[in-house]
Amino acid sequence: MATESKKDWILMVTARSPTNIAVVKYWGKRDEALILPINDSISVTLDPSHLCTTTTVAVSPNFDRDRMWLNAKEISLSGGRYQRCLREIRSRAGDVEDEERGICIGKEDWGKLHVHIASYNNFPTAAGLASSAAGFACLVYSLAKLMNVREEQGKLSAIARQGSGSACRSLFGGFVKWEMGKDSAGSDSIAVQLADEQHWNDLVIIIAVVSSRQKETSSTTGMRESVETSPLLHYRSTEVLPKRILQMEEAIRTCDFPSFARLTCADSNQFHAVCLDTSPPIFYMNNTSHRQVPHSFIVSLH
Structure with a gap:
């Protein structure tokens, strides 16, 4: 690795990723390690200027280990999910050259270099707004x-x-749309864009945060328990969702708000029914949410 004579250089990249709101939900995995879902799902990506994760990653020969800070608090990178992402990215790394600073990193060098990661969510973490989705995407x-x-x-x-x-x-x-795929290794379980940000300009999503407390049951735990104990979950994934996915794709394509709203509400209600059908039952709605159920669908048009 040819670099500046003084090994005090640092390269940084900052990115911003939005969270997303599922209108046809993902709930349940057929493979826990690879995170392969038991059903397709569809979401709308929120405006990153409102709800997002901002992440800065840096590399330097002076770093002696990979480190990460989330909302200014250092967290461990030893978990399998972080390690898989780091490993997969490093295995695909290319050459990087900064001629002005005399820095040249060969693709074979990335396995010997360490990174520092600083990530910040501008919305409550683990409170139900898919902070991990924005975080890992970023x-x-x-x-x-x-x-x-x-x-x-x-x-x-x-x-x-x-x-x-x-x-x-x-x-x-x-x-x-996140396609569940069929390959056991997950090669075809990928996301595809159904329509870009300009497709439905007059659709507005309002997020009402009724509690910033962390969920009592994590999504990972909840999904595992639902897969193991809920007959309704399996009926939903095999009988209901294939048709609902097609209907939602058509509603998005034609900007059909009544159908979009009806399908989103139906899927949300069925998701919470699956949670209640899980043993022991899972409760993601609080008292404020229950009081607002008749008005809970607040995706609206100008």
């Missing part, structure tokens, strides 16, 4: 830029998926 995207990974967005989404399932959808704007 992590994968920023690392890919830092390491000059030349992969199309769909392939990057398969890496982000291994950090957090719905993260694959936050790599695209507009309306996004």
Whole structure:
């Protein structure tokens, strides 16, 4: 690795990724390690200027280990999901050269260099707003830029998926479908953009945060328990969702708000029914949410 004579250089990349709101939800995995879902899902990506994760990644020969800070607090990178994302990005890294500073990093050098990661969510973490989706999407995207990974967005989404399932959808704007795929290795479980950010300009999404407290049951735990104990979950994934996915795609394509609203509400209600059908039952709605159920669908048009 040819670098500046003084090994005090640092290269940085900063990226911003939005969270997404599922209108046909992902719930349940057929493979826990690879995060392969039991159903397709569809989401709308929110405006990154409102709800997003901002991540800065840096590399330097002075770094002696990989480190990460989330909302200014250092967290461990030893978890399997972080390690998978780091490993997958490093394996695809390319050459990086900064002629002005005399820095040249060969693709074979990335395995010996360490990174520092600083990530910040401008919305409550683990409170139900898919902070992990924005976080892992931003992590994968920023690392890919830092390491000059030349992969199309769909392939990057398969890496982000291994950090957090719905993260694959936050790599695209507009309306996004996460295809469950059939390959046991997950090569075809990727996100694809159904329509870009300009497709439905008069659609407005309002987020009302009724509690910023962390969920009592994590999504990972909840999904596992639902897969193991809920007959309704399996009926939903095999009998209901294939038709609902097609109907939602058509509603998005034609900007049919009544159908879009009806399908989104139906899917949300069925998701909470699956949670109640899980043993022990899972409760993601609080008292404020229950009081607002008749008015809970607040996606609206100008």
